[in-house]
């Protein structure tokens with residue numbers, strides 16, 4: 001009989017790359033809380049004068065670990081930190097650490113990546129492609145490896161309209177890519193119809209895994225857009241402003257006032273805790289498949305698309321509308337203006353709206369900052385945020401047809417107990433409560449506002465609304481005035 005998902009990790013040593021990132025943290029917390037692992041090994045690079053141990057010590061203090069701190073107060077005893085950098089030869093591991101990993105590690109979750117859409121191609125290739133090659137080389141030496149799951153993205157082959165759980169061709173092999181980079185071939189000629197270096201390098205990496213000669217017990221997991229947690233360890237946990245979170249936060253505080261009209265399009269969002277449950281279940285499936293059959297190592301590594309659009313599609317329109325409903329209930333106290341937005345479909349109109357709604361107020365606020373002896377920052381912030389919206393444009397305007405049969409079959413194969421402990425099915429997903437948790441998660445974890453300030457925030461928001469209405473009336477009067485002057489001038 002197959003062991004349960006949690007039991008398959010009993011006394012196991014699990015190596016996680018990217019454990020300081022958004023997904024990696026949720027994965028680490030869940031493994032430590034729900035699985036009887038011996039150690040979770042976090043491969044971490046030193047950064048900003050902090051070494052790996054210091055960085056991890058700061059992570060335990062985060063709210064995400066509040067629940068496990070209560071349930072398993074000595075959870076840190078099951079964490080081992082190893083200093084390493086995917087970009088370096090042998091991943092910058094000391095000889096001792098290298099040997100320890102080779103002797104002991106049983107499971108590898110490869111989450112580390114640069115997820116910046118506009119990362120220079122040579123750096124994106126170094127981290128995402130070369131980094132994975134380095135890790136695969138290390139994994140092939142591991143004496144007791146049971147499973148390896150590589151985290152890719154559902155959009156790795158985004159130039160296609162239909163994305164199945166299959167491998168697709170990429171324009172270059174890794175060797176060709178390296179040569180083109182040495183020859184300084186322009187990025188756009190290399191990545192062809194991929195919209196950015198992130199998805200391109202993720203696509204090339206999938207083929208690196210397919211063609212890897214050391215037939216490892218490996219699978220590829222492709223999540224779509226990872227949002228806040230649905231319920232574990234608490235509803236609404238998130239920590240960065242990536243993707244839709246940045247847009248919503250910008251509108252909530254009255255900073256962003258115009259954006260492309262994406263209302264009826266589907267946004268393929270998935271909760272972070274469900275994503276981690278699916279990822280852990282993929283490891284369980286990978287280990288079982290390889291344990292049960294010797295021939296499986298000759299097959300192409302299995303791919304699992306983890307998307308919401310197949311079973312519970314959510315439109316951007318509904319997401320934005322329901323976020324806004326929460327705004328009326330609990331606006332943020334630190335709003336700089338009343339939260340409103342005007343959609344545009346035409347990019348020229350969009351530029352005009354950006355000029356009037358972002359650039360003019362931004363320049364005015366910068367002037368105020370300069371006059372009060374502070375450094376200007378608003379125009380710079382607008383330029384950065386609009387750049388981010390432009391980078392996301394392709395992903396908010398396009399629709400893909402995804403197939404997720406492997407993921408759905410995996411869900412069906414779980415026992416009832418596992419389904420409860422590692423819930424990830426998105427069938428009939430309750431978006432209403434999720435969006436509510438998302439809004440309050442942004443308020444709590446991104447804007448650092450406690451729900452106790454709501455009364456004060458509502459009162460401030462009412463004044464901002466009145467000020468906003470006054471400005472609208474003044475602008476309409478000004479427009480009438482200029483039209484009147486123009487007509488008088490003509491006749």
Ligand SMILES: NC(=O)c1ccc[n+]([C@@H]2O[C@H](COP(=O)([O-])OP(=O)(O)OC[C@H]3O[C@@H](n4cnc5c(N)ncnc54)[C@H](OP(=O)(O)O)[C@@H]3O)[C@@H](O)[C@H]2O)c1
Pocket residue numbers: 017018019020021022023024043044045047084085086087110111112113114115127131151152153154222223224225226227242243
């Ligand atoms: N977030 C999403 O919506 C989403 C959607 C689909 C797929 N994914 C995939 O999920 C994975 C995790 O994404 P995320 O959102 O958690 O990203 P993230 O928050 O940016 O985390 C990236 C992680 O990778 C690590 N890393 C980057 N370069 C490294 C290097 N050279 N050596 C060692 N570690 C390095 C980072 O470490 P530092 O802390 O040292 O920088 C960080 O821990 C990625 O593979 C991504 O492609 C994410």
